[in-house]
Every structure is written in C-alpha cells, then in structure tokens.
Amino acid sequence: MLRWAGRWGQQGTKGRSAWTRGRGLAVPAVLTGGLLAFHRAVPNSVGRLGSLLEAFLPWLGLAVAGLFGVALLRRSAVALVALLLPVVAWAYLFGGLLLPGETESDLLVVQHNVSDENTDPAGTARALADAGPDLIALEELVPTALPVYEKALAREYPYHAVRGTVGLWSRHPLTGVRLVDIKPRGVGEGWSRGLRAVARTPRGEIAAYVAHLPSVRVGVNGLASSRRDESAGLLGKAIAAEKVKPVILLGDLNGTVDDRGLSPLTSRMNVAERGFAFSFPAGLPLARIDQVMARSARVGHIRTLPATGSDHLPVAARVALG
Numbered sequence: 161m162l163r164w165a166g167r168w169g170q171q172g173t174k175g176r177s178a179w180t181r182g183r184g185l186a187v188p189a190v191l192t193g194g195l196l197a198f199h200r201a202v203p204n205s206v207g208r209l210g211s212l213l214e215a216f217l218p219w220l221g222l223a224v225a226g227l228f229g230v231a232l233l234r235r236s237a238v239a240l241v242a243l244l245l246p247v248v249a250w251a252y253l254f255g256g257l258l259l260p261g262e263t264e265s266d267l268l269v270v271q272h273n274v275s276d277e278n279t280d281p282a283g284t285a286r287a288l289a290d291a292g293p294d295l296i297a298l299e300e301l302v303p304t305a306l307p308v309y310e311k312a313l314a315r316e317y318p319y320h321a322v323r324g325t326v327g328l329w330s331r332h333p334l335t336g337v338r339l340v341d342i343k344p345r346g347v348g349e350g351w352s353r354g355l356r357a358v359a360r361t362p363r364g365e366i367a368a369y370v371a372h373l374p375s376v377r378v379g380v381n382g383l384a385s386s387r388r389d390e391s392a393g394l395l396g397k398a399i400a401a402e403k404v405k406p407v408i409l410l411g412d413l414n415g416t417v418d419d420r421g422l423s424p425l426t427s428r429m430n431v432a433e434r435g436f437a438f439s440f441p442a443g444l445p446l447a448r449i450d451q452v453m454a455r456s457a458r459v460g461h462i463r464t465l466p467a468t469g470s471d472h473l474p475v476a477a478r479v480a481l482g
Contacts (some may be wrong), residue, residue, distance in 0.1 A: 185231055192224060217416070266481045268293045270295070323340075326352075328357055330359050344386075344387040371409065406456035408457065412450050439475050452479070
C-alpha cells in the first residue's frame with residue numbers, strides 16, 4: 161500500500177505531480193456533475209433538450225465510471241476530487257433504486273404494452289398471469305388479439321374492462337369503468353387510450369387508471385414530445401379530480417419519471433422506490449417508459465419480467481396501500 165501511494169505521488173517525466181496531472185479530466189467531471197445536479201436548468205425551449213437529457217439521465221453514470229478509470233490510469237488526484245461531484249449527484253438521484261427491494265405489499269400489479277404487432281398474444285397473456293399479479297394493465301390491444309387475451313386470462317382474471325386500445329384485468333370486481341379522455345389536440349376521432357375503473361379489493365376500493373400516452377420521436381431538431389406532454393397534462397387533471405383513494409396509474413407513458421414532461425403526474429403521485437426496470441426497447445432496454453405510480457399508496461420494488469412478443473418488456477411492481 162505504501163509503495164502504491166509513493167508511486168501515486170511521484171512526479172512524471174514532465175515533472176508533474178498527481179495534483180497537476182489530468183487537469184483536463186476535471187472539466188468533463190464537473191460538467192457531468194452539473195448535468196446530474198441541475199438537469200432541470202437545461203432548457204426545454206429548443207428541441208426539448210431538457211426532457212431528452214432526463215430520458216437517459218441514469219446513463220450519465222457510465223460517463224462517471226469512464227472518467228474514474230481514466231483518472232486512475234493518469235494517477236490524477238485533481239480529477240478524482242472533481243469526480244466527487246457527479247458521484248454524489250448520481251448516488252443522490254439513483255442510489256436508492258439499487259437498495260434491496262421490499263417484500264411486504266398489498267398488491268402486485270403488472271404493466272405491459274403488448275404491441276399491436278405481437279404474433280403470440282396467448283403466450284404473452286400466460287407469461288403475465290404466471291407472475292401472479294392482482295391487476296394487469298395492457299396497451300396496444302388490437303381487435304384481432306383482444307379475444308385471445310380475454311380467453312387466456314378469463315379463468316384467473318374474471319373481471320376486465322377495455323376502452324379503445326387499453327385494458328385492465330383484475331382478480332377483484334371492477335366498477336365505475338369509464339373512458340378517460342387524454343386525446344391531445346389535432347388527433348383524429350377514435351383515438352382512445354385511457355380508462356378508469358374501481359377495483360374492490362380486500363383492502364378496500366382502489367381507483368385504477370390505465371393510459372398510453374402519445375409516442376415521442378428523437379430527430380435532428382431534438383425531442384418531439386408536445387403531444388405526449390399535453391396528454392400527460394390531461395391525465396394529471398383527471399387523477400387530481402379523482403375522489404377515490406388510493407389511486408394506481410399503470411401505463412406506457414412514453415417517458416421516464418425524471419422527464420419533466422411527465423411532471424403533471426410525478427408531481428401528484430409516488431413513483432417506484434426500488435429498481436430501474438428499463439423496459440424499452442425489449443432487445444436492448446435503455447429506459448423505463450412503462451410506469452406504475454400511486455397516490456395515497458407506495459410503489460415499492462419494480463422489476464421487469466421476461467420478454468414476450470412485444471417490443472416492450474413487462475414490468476411488475478409491489479404496491480403498499482395507505
């Protein structure tokens with residue numbers, strides 16, 4: 161250890177010490193830390209760059225790890241000190257998600273965008289039921305596949321409701337089923353991606369919302385998310401007006417919980433306390449855009465389930481009521 165410490169402090173061939181080597185590494189370290197700590201300060205006025213950054217915010221941890229490796233190779237003390245900022249910022253934002261998940265809960269719920277191009281809806285339904293959830297929320301239900309899901313889930317989930325392309329299957333009776341209008345301006349008639357139902361569970365009534373917000377696109381002009389953001393605002397207002405407590409929201413929200421575009425929802429609801437559960441794209445998951453949120457309840461651990469015939473991975477979450 162002493163030998164290593166001695167080498168660390170030695171001057172290099174150019175006479176530089178550990179405190180003068182690698183000063184250039186301190187700049188990207190501080191910038192990365194600044195993006196993590198002050199990501200809300202990145203403006204959304206041009207190409208919604210703030211939302212684009214927030215969609216992939218956890219992955220800045222890879223940049224921190226890379227800079228740390230280079231700093232060790234360069235034996236740069238100044239770079240390592242500068243890296244304390246992004247390390248602390250990342251740990252503050254995401255470190256809690258890595259802690260062991262809770263085992264106690266009142267409900268297990270599953271959320272899955274099953275894809276309108278899924279060629280194995282029966283296998284998908286069986287895979288979701290095998291997780292043993294109390295509630296299953298599905299999006300991108302097409303008319304040809306809907307009867308398959310209904311038949312495959314009927315025995316274990318005798319209660320279900322479908323509005324447009326979204327549906328909810330439950331072990332417990334459902335009442336008060338209605339459409340939730342989250343259609344943004346400029347979208348044609350027939351676009352229906354929101355429903356609300358009340359599940360009568362042994363722990364009392366729960367208002368369950370299922371939603372599929374509009375897709376976003378990343379292009380040369382940045383992130384195109386205006387319709388998604390408008391739809392999130394409409395959904396947030398509907399949940400704010402909900403009289404039943406607690407409320408559970410399940411859906412493909414086409415955004416991460418760090419994305420300010422979903423603030424009408426995340427400002428009103430609790431998000432998962434444990435787990436990253438990156439769900440999209442299924443082949444190489446980079447972000448969790450399939451969400452479980454709750455009001456007057458806690459979402460404990462969230463995890464992904466094995467791949468189905470969809471381009472999304474299913475997510476399962478434990479919810480504690482009260």
